Every structure is written in C-alpha cells, then in structure tokens.
Amino acid sequence: MLAALILDFDGLILDTETPLLDSWERVHADHGLLYDRAKGHNIIGHSDIPYDPWASFSDGHDRDKLEAQFEQIKQEIVLQQPILPGIIDLLNAAERKSIRLGIASNSGHGHVEGHLERLGLRERFEVITCRDDVVNPKPAPDVYQLACARLGIQAGAAVAFEDSVPGHVAAHRAGLSVVVVPNPSTRQYEFGHAHQRLDSMAEFDLEAFIASAV
DSSP states (O other), X not given: OOOEEEEOOBTTTBOOSHHHHHHHHHHHHHTTOOOOHHHHHTTTTOSSSOOOTTTTSOTTSOHHHHHHHHHHHHHHHXXXXXXXXXXXXXXXXXXXXXXXXXXXXXXXXXXXXXXXXXHXXXXXXXXXXXXXXXXXXXXXXXXXXXXXHHHTOOGGGEEEEESSHHHHHHHHHHTOEEEEOOOTTTTTSOOTTOSEEOSOGGGOOHHHHHHHHO
C-alpha cells in the first residue's frame, strides 16, 4: 500500500540547477570567455565531484569577485523560476488520498526550506531531510532511509520523485520505487532504475500509479 511520496527539491520542485549553468555561463561571457557547459552538467545532482567553474580564468582574476557575481546572477534567475508543472496537482492528489509527503534533498535545510517558505509550500511536507542530516549524500541511500524512518514507514511503501542520476540511484538503493522527471540539465542521461520516466510531472497520474501497483 502506498503510504508516502518523497520528492527531491532542486530540479524537481524548482529548477535551481539550470540557473547554475546559466549563471556560470553569463559570468564567463561577461569576461569574454567561453563556458564549458558539458562539464557543468556532470556535477548536477552530485555533491561529491570536485569542480572548478573558474578554471578558464587566469590567475589574475579575483575568484571572490567571480563568485559574488555568480551568486548575484544565480539569485536573480532562481527567484524568477516558477514551481515546476504538475507539482501542485501531485501534492493535492496525495493529500486527497491521505498519502504523506516528504522531501529528500542533497541541498541544505536553509536552501530547501527557504525556497519552500517563499513558494508557500513548506507546510505541505511532513518531513524534510537534507544532506545536513546524514553522513553520506546521494547517491548513497542515507537521506531516503532517514526520510522513511522519520515517517515511520517501510521503504517499499514509498515512491521517490527524482530528476538526477545520483538521486534516482539513492532512492533505488534505499528500496523505494522511483519516478524520474529529468529537468533541462539532466535529460541527456539514462536512468536505469526508474519505474517511470516522464517529461513533466504534469504527466504523472497518481490514480493510475496506485492501480498499477495493486
């Protein structure tokens, strides 16, 4: 019996990942440099891959100023992002069926809960687990295992919603079924553990999913 839906945050509820790449690209362009967007794609959803976005800059550039410029641009772009399609309908459908809601994120609580509060979504989620709460981030299963423990459910009674390869691996390793909804930064990847792969959360039919699991 389906007891809970556990959602990733970045790239699934709010596209905060494409703005990362857009912001790095804009900083490079402002300094007359090309940005290797493919290398940036490789870190989406990861928290353990070393990455230097300023490798193309000479040693004479002030990296603190580059970071400050990047953060300002990223913030402006992220604040313009809407809640992604289908998310509100999914939350409403889950609540109508008394299916509990949680979040399992590779970002920190300040980032995730700050945006949820701003978007008016914080109270929709009973449990929010973040990388602050676990030793090992995704693709380790820890954050999903903790979310299930806090909800007091078995992993097999929950479905995870993910947009990244390490995220869907983490959910699979924790024992959850996984619905993958790639964002523009992750659509080129294969998701070998996905129960379903959708182009948009708006395509997800909770009634049909429940029926197929019976």
